Amino acid sequence: MDLDQLLEISNQCIHSEPPVCVASCPVHMDVIAFVSEVEKGNFSGAYKMMESKIPLSRLIGKICDHPCEKACVRSHAGGSIRIGELEKSVVTFGYSAPKKPLLLPKNKGNIAVIGGGLSGCVAAIELDKKGYKVALFEKSNRLGGRLWEYVSKGLEAREIEEELGMIEQKGIAVHYGVEVLEEDLPRYLETYDAIYLGARTWSKSYTVDPHSFQSEISALFIGGGIQNPNALMIESASSGKRAAVSIDRYITQSSMLASREREGVFETKLHYATDQVAPLASVPLSASIYSQDEAAAEASRCLKCQCDACIKACVHMQRFSITPDSYIRSICHNERIVLGTRRANLMINSCTECGLCKAVCPVGIGMADIIHATRESMVKRNKMPLSAHDFALKDMAFSQSDYFSLVRKQPSKEASKDLFYYPMIAFSAYARGLYKGSGKTGYLFYPGCQLSSTHTDYIGSIYKHLVGVIKEKDAMSDVGLFLGCCGAPADWAGRGDLMHDNVEKIRQTWEAEGRPTFILACSSCASTFAKYLPMIQTVSLWEIFDTYGLPEVDIKKGKRELCIHDACAIRDNPKIHESIRNIVKTLGYSVQELEYSKEKTKCCGYGGLVACANPEQAEEFAADRICESDPDVLVYCAMCKDMLVKGNKRAYHILDIIYANEINQETPQKMPTLSDRQNNRKRLKRQLLKEIWNEEEEGAMDPTYDFALHISDEITALMEKRFILLGDVEKVVANSLSHQERFFNPKSSDYLARLRIQNVTYWVRYEESGRDITVKDAYMHRMEVVEG
Amino acid sequence: MNEHIDTTTEWVCDKCRQALVSQKVKVRYLDGNFEVDLLKCPTCQMVFISDELAMGKMLEVEKGLEDK
Ligand code: SF4
Ligand code: SF4
Ligand code: SF4
Numbered sequence: 001m002d003l004d005q006l007l008e009i010s011n012q013c014i015h016s017e018p019p020v021c022v023a024s025c026p027v028h029m030d031v032i033a034f035v036s037e038v039e040k041g042n043f044s045g046a047y048k049m050m051e052s053k054i055p056l057s058r059l060i061g062k063i064c065d066h067p068c069e070k071a072c073v074r075s076h077a078g079g080s081i082r083i084g085e086l087e088k089s090v091v092t093f094g095y096s097a098p099k100k101p102l103l104l105p106k107n108k109g110n111i112a113v114i115g116g117g118l119s120g121c122v123a124a125i126e127l128d129k130k131g132y133k134v135a136l137f138e139k140s141n142r143l144g145g146r147l148w149e150y151v152s153k154g155l156e157a158r159e160i161e162e163e164l165g166m167i168e169q170k171g172i173a174v175h176y177g178v179e180v181l182e183e184d185l186p187r188y189l190e191t192y193d194a195i196y197l198g199a200r201t202w203s204k205s206y207t208v209d210p211h212s213f214q215s216e217i218s219a220l221f222i223g224g225g226i227q228n229p230n231a232l233m234i235e236s237a238s239s240g241k242r243a244a245v246s247i248d249r250y251i252t253q254s255s256m257l258a259s260r261e262r263e264g265v266f267e268t269k270l271h272y273a274t275d276q277v278a279p280l281a282s283v284p285l286s287a288s289i290y291s292q293d294e295a296a297a298e299a300s301r302c303l304k305c306q307c308d309a310c311i312k313a314c315v316h317m318q319r320f321s322i323t324p325d326s327y328i329r330s331i332c333h334n335e336r337i338v339l340g341t342r343r344a345n346l347m348i349n350s351c352t353e354c355g356l357c358k359a360v361c362p363v364g365i366g367m368a369d370i371i372h373a374t375r376e377s378m379v380k381r382n383k384m385p386l387s388a389h390d391f392a393l394k395d396m397a398f399s400q401s402d403y404f405s406l407v408r409k410q411p412s413k414e415a416s417k418d419l420f421y422y423p424m425i426a427f428s429a430y431a432r433g434l435y436k437g438s439g440k441t442g443y444l445f446y447p448g449c450q451l452s453s454t455h456t457d458y459i460g461s462i463y464k465h466l467v468g469v470i471k472e473k474d475a476m477s478d479v480g481l482f483l484g485c486c487g488a489p490a491d492w493a494g495r496g497d498l499m500h501d502n503v504e505k506i507r508q509t510w511e512a513e514g515r516p517t518f519i520l521a522c523s524s525c526a527s528t529f530a531k532y533l534p535m536i537q538t539v540s541l542w543e544i545f546d547t548y549g550l551p552e553v554d555i556k557k558g559k560r561e562l563c564i565h566d567a568c569a570i571r572d573n574p575k576i577h578e579s580i581r582n583i584v585k586t587l588g589y590s591v592q593e594l595e596y597s598k599e600k601t602k603c604c605g606y607g608g609l610v611a612c613a614n615p616e617q618a619e620e621f622a623a624d625r626i627c628e629s630d631p632d633v634l635v636y637c638a639m640c641k642d643m644l645v646k647g648n649k650r651a652y653h654i655l656d657i658i659y660a661n662e663i664n665q666e667t668p669q670k671m672p673t674l675s676d677r678q679n680n681r682k683r684l685k686r687q688l689l690k691e692i693w694n695e696e697e698e699g700a701m702d703p704t705y706d707f708a709l710h711i712s713d714e715i716t717a718l719m720e721k722r723f724i725l726l727g728d729v730e731k732v733v734a735n736s737l738s739h740q741e742r743f744f745n746p747k748s749s750d751y752l753a754r755l756r757i758q759n760v761t762y763w764v765r766y767e768e769s770g771r772d773i774t775v776k777d778a779y780m781h782r783m784e785v786v787e788g
Numbered sequence: 789m790n791e792h793i794d795t796t797t798e799w800v801c802d803k804c805r806q807a808l809v810s811q812k813v814k815v816r817y818l819d820g821n822f823e824v825d826l827l828k829c830p831t832c833q834m835v836f837i838s839d840e841l842a843m844g845k846m847l848e849v850e851k852g853l854e855d856k
């Protein structure tokens with residue numbers, strides 16, 4: 001993984017970009033923090049915010065021309081936030097006299113400030129704060145310049161005097177009635193380490209760098225009226241402040257321009273969209289300034305503009321309180337650790353790779369690809385926590401084994417001749433389809449492992465329906481069947497090696513069958529095929545249903561409203577979104593669209609094997625999705641249904657409504673256990689072979705035991721949580737019985753047995769009564785205990 | 789891994805009908821090798837691990853080693 005390239009991406013994230021109000025404020029007052037304090041009614045807190053950025057904030061706060069307001073994005077939604085008015089009322093209600101300044105030693109250098117107007121006063125104050133000995137020269141007998149024009153136009157003379165009086169109290173030497181002229185400059189330059197020239201007018205014009213305010217005489221800095229005669233008050237204040245920064249850099253000999261691109265007014269990369277924002281008018285003033293309540297109400301209109309589109313949408317980022325920029329930094333850190341604990345592992349394995357962040361990000365940053373590459377890199381370097389995906393990968397191996405894997409051509413005409421009799425041939429489209437058998441496989445129905453595990457009993461009916469409708473329209477194309485796993489678990493686990501092998505096998509089957517079109521019923525298969533098998537033409541089962549017609553089932557048309565939860569794996573496939581909605585409407589239901597749907601759909605929590613690596617995070621995904629919807633949910637991915645039902649939401653797979661099994665609103669829904677799922681896959685293969693191909697599976701593959709296991713719901717739930725299969729429990733018990741390898745508890749008469757199966761040791765505590773075995777506990781560890 | 793491991797138990801080895809004794813046992817996972825006191829049958833050497841130990845301390849150590 002190229003970590004530098006990754007960091008490059010994180011730099012594009014605009015999460016930390018300031019809102020436009022801050023960017024257009026010459027001194028970058030933190031408007032969001034400020035209004036948040038006002039909203040809380042904390043006026044002194046709000047005043048602190050002003051004080052930290054606005055020089056002479058008690059005065060400027062009352063007369064600032066507030067360029068921020070003009071920029072505020074709220075202007076299109078009821079009117080800009082009246083930041084200027086808020087500042088006035090904050091000064092009024094939140095100002096308190098500062099503590100007596102500490103007189104610190106001023107030994108960084110001697111600076112002359114020429115001109116006691118606003119910018120000169122600010123420069124003097126700022127330089128004093130930085131530790132310089134400042135002498136301020138003013139030709140009149142008072143400081144403040146233009147500030148005095150605001151007396152009884154926003155300011156009181158008393159306030160101005162008090163505030164400017166502080167300047168001398170700080171220890172700045174103020175020389176009144178001293179007019180410095182151009183010809184005096186050389187002398188000043190000799191006496192002082194640097195000069196700030198903030199006079200109104202000057203006889204000679206200098207070239208001044210607009211960023212640093214430095215003139216061609218390197219110790220001479222010029223701001224205020226000379227530099228910009230029409231400056232707003234806040235701009236003058238800003239120039240004094242920035243010149244002070246330059247003087248400090250000049251004297252300490254640090255780079256004059258480094259990281260100063262964004263001083264003063266700049267353009268923010270944040271373009272906060274307000275098209276979804278409900279308009280809300282500004283709070284009117286009932287007196288000359290806002291009352292505290294009015295100010296709080298006005299402050300609450302602020303949108304607190306910040307890009308957090310991805311965080312708002314993703315419970316994973318919320319759980320780890322992380323934004324893509326910091327996420328990427330932790331990934332880089334995690335990748336670089338040579339010795340020590342990789343603390344980000346769990347986080348990296350808790351992203352569902354759902355792609356929502358990318359879909360909502362204004363600059364197109366997505367974590368899914370990054371997480372995928374990271375997991376692959378962890379696997380390659382042998383740093384992927386083994387337990388995170390072990391169960392899912394074993395389950396995938398099960399799907400690829402002979403227990404489930406199967407490829408069959410459509411039953412031949414010859415083999416099916418028993419069906420070709422009247423009335424069968426008249427009423428069964430399937431029989432007619434077989435009758436038209438061409439021997440050439442045009443389509444391969446690929447239901448996928450998860451649908452086969454949880455919606456087992458639909459698969460045969462769907463297959464027959466497909467043969468019927470497809471052969472009707474396209475007599476040349478037979479429909480075959482392919483049971484297997486697309487490899488999504490390996491992909492999610494970062495197992496490029498397994499993925500490669502699996503994809504290769506699928507490709508070979510496709511070649512061997514004469515390159516048929518795959519009919520896919522699972523959203524994960526659809527995305528895996530698109531990503532790894534682009535040469536294979538695919539179509540979703542739902543599109544086939546939508547265009548060729550639905551199975552004829554005696555349907556009482558549903559009248560209810562359902563909300564559609566789109567599958568995240570196919571967020572970019574509008575054809576599937578479309579056909580699902582068509583089917584739902586054809587069946588008489590109305591559709592409620594969720595806020596996050598189609599290309600912006602949310603993940604149910606199964607994606608990325610999060611349900612395996614961090615079950616709590618997966619549950620959070622499901623809960624988050626569930627609370628978005630009021631009516632029952634309609635899904636078209638088996639895993640989505642599983643996750644939502646487990647989160648106690650009524651959810652139907654689209655096949656449930658197609659086959660009219662959206663039954664019995666009262667009974668709680670139940671999903672098959674992990675063991676059921678494997679058994680269902682075995683059963684499906686056996687049943688289809690028998691029913692459709694008239695084949696008996698050679699060799700009974702299942703071991704048989706001469707004991708009967710009894711497992712309560714409670715223990716079943718515990719086994720689910722611990723990823724322990726019934727088959728494993730059986731093996732432990734069988735071994736303990738045949739070898740008497742077990743412990744006995746004379747008090748409870750329980751037995752306790754263990755058996756290592758592959759890389760896990762399973763333990764079962766049970767009661768034995770004749771051939772009845774009642775399981776009381778099941779647990780496991782991966783650590784190997786060396787006996788002997 | 790030593791702290792909370794019981795040194796006495798009601799469990800006995802079913803085959804050998806022996807009370808269990810606490811002894812040093814080797815355990816390993818990934819790159820980790822430890823010796824810990826565990827209860828075992830003195831005759832057939834079968835080692836006893838409780839639910840609390842397996843799903844508690846052992847799991848914690850496993851996870852810790854996986855993140856190394
Ligand atoms: S809504 Fe608030 S944060 Fe956004 S631009 Fe306006 S004042 Fe600034
Ligand atoms: S879970 Fe989805 S939205 Fe969240 S970071 Fe991962 S890919 Fe992005
Ligand atoms: S959506 Fe997220 S990743 Fe994209 S810019 Fe905003 S905060 Fe950054």
Ligand SMILES: [Zn+2]
Nearest residue numbers: 801804829832
């Ligand atoms: Zn023994």
